[in-house]
Amino acid sequence: MIKTEAAALCRYLQACCPQQKFDQFTSDAWFDLLADMPFGLAKLAAQRVASRQPFVSPSEIIATAKAMRKAVDPHITRLLDETEGAAPADPDADWIAWCKARRERVAYLVDLAIATKAATFGDELVEQVTAVDADRLPLEPKPQLPIVDRKADIVQITERTGRSA
Template sequence: MTPEEAILIAKYVASVCPQQRFNEHTPDVWGDILAPYTVDDARAAVIAVAARQAFVAPAEIVTEIKARREERIELAHVVYDGNPDETGAQSAAARRALITAAADGLLPARTPAAALGTADRLALPPGEPGPYTNRVAAIRAAVGQATPTAREGVVNPRAIGCRVCQALPGVSCDAGGRRMRDVHPGRLEDAKRQAAGLPPIDPDEARAAEDRIRAASAAALAQHDTTEEPS
């Protein structure tokens, strides 16, 4: 908040609380106390405090602002899956940036990913054209942390989507609504093929191959049962 904005907040409080006394030094002192916060947050806090009492102190404005910021963080359910190529410091900085963005109201309130089905997690906001211009990509772009991309010769399974659980690039795989520590084998295989410059495996062909393996195993087991001599 700038000194000029602090003057506006002081005048705002004077209008809301006409019985409250001010002098020429009040805006300067309030400006020092409210400097870390935005004028919009301060104005909203003034309204909230004034709605329940006759006078508004700068400390009460700060308390209200902090409560609102914590509420935004909680409602945003910030989750940062990270990037295997980044350092611990970079990961920590990216997570702090996401939390700050949530506190500033830049991230929308959302249901925790663990409680969402695949269709909900993959739903795109209206007007977004493609599968990767979604909320995850928009959030990371807003904080300077782009969605990880695959690099030639480097096996990074989280840089591509998962054909098993439909997780997006940069997002961990999940099983039964719970985030996995590792990725699905199919995603790892796809990442290896992409790093080697090979085309991705066709999901239909992969399923057909799995069906053939299961059928062959079942046939071998049945043949073993019929040829086994009785004891």
């Protein structure tokens, strides 16, 4: 989120909650607290909070956004496993890099699914995700790597050399 988006979020909340006080420094303070959250996600979380209560704080927006992310995460992970393949069967030296890249991709797609409303939440609970529209997400099938069967390789080597393992 950038400062102009934080100001837009404050103006949006001022319209949603007319009794809540905002001044010229409110958007700066809210930017400091919500800077690492995408604007679309912050606005949807603020909308959820404002629909339940007359006042909205940044901590409630953060808590609601976390709950939304937590609810969507398993669905996105499952979609990625189905389209791009699950974790490599044979972890190698790049295992940590693969895990980090996968976690970043899941986090990006979770935020995208929420911001583009590809994720459908239950009416009452933010924690309840009823559906995720995979067609609205940039999922790219990746070629499957060949499965390495080390036991079969050892058996073949021992048969060729005549030595037991």
